[in-house]
Amino acid sequence: MPEAGSPFDFVVPEEMPGAPTDQEQLDPCAETVRQVVSTSRDHEVTDRAGARHVLRLSLTLAETSAVDSELRVVIEELDRTASARPTEGEPTDGVELKGFSPRQPHPDHTDALRAGFRDGLPPQGPVAGCPFGNLTAVLKKVEVVAGAPTTEMYREACRQAAQDVTAKASWKVTxxxxxxxxxxxxxxxxxxxxxxxxxxxxxxxxxxxxxxxxxxxxxxxxxxxxxxxxxxxxxxxxxxxxxxxxxxxxxxxxxxxxxxxxxxxx
Missing domain, CATH: 3.30.70.240 (Alpha-Beta Plaits)
Structure with missing residues (x-):
């Protein structure tokens, strides 16, 4: 389990694929963000014993087929400091939740983050009701600020971050x-x-x-x-x-x- 003050970072690979892997499941139209949008928040819980647990999470959404310079800077900066090889998460309802990390989280926490992102994503796009797609979610930082957050805290933190970032985003149909x-x-x-x-x-x-x-x-x-x-x-x-x-x-x-x-x- 990560200790307080020891963050792990996710970042999309240098080459972000925009091509679906299964053409039979390809949505003709998909909703994505007009520009890179990010949110950062602390999720805090006090347990029954009075202990305080704080998890800090930063989440970014970007259009997969048009990575702009802001996100490229993030990628290049983390590439310089990361020591692990790129790893990819499973697609989540048409949205790629991807990354690589110098400190990989416990598998249970990784699954909880993906589940939380899925929980926080609206059921359909706000512009025309299309599925989300051509969209990449980047976990730039997940940091244990205090205590020892539970797996459920990881899920809830990512759910709230997903709700925040999708509400902030300006959307379009591709x-x-x-x-x-x-x-x-x-x-x-x-x-x-x-x-x-x-x-x-x-x-x-x-x-x-x-x-x-x-x-x-x-x-x-x-x-x-x-x-x-x-x-x-x-x-x-x-x-x-x-x-x-x-x-x-x-x-x-x-x-x-x-x-x-x-x-x-x-």
Missing amino acids: EAYFSCEVTVASERTPDVYKVLSSRQGTAVRADSSGSQDTLEFHLPVRQAFGLSSALRHATSGKASCTLAFSHWADAGEDTLKELKSSKPKG
């Missing part, structure tokens, strides 16, 4: 995009452009090899349903495509209006 690579017989290439254009696809690359073209588009994930069938139909079976996660981008006004109109009331 939209997930696929990279769509299409292989097509050259004479049917115009048909591919028609299909992708109708689905808000943007051409980023075109290569030719003999009688075959290879085209690459960026396509909103929400527009990808049924794409393979549409391409086969439009080209008489002479086109095939592969999809891979590409990036997140701020949702446009039309997308926001559609999401807000379908947001549950109340």
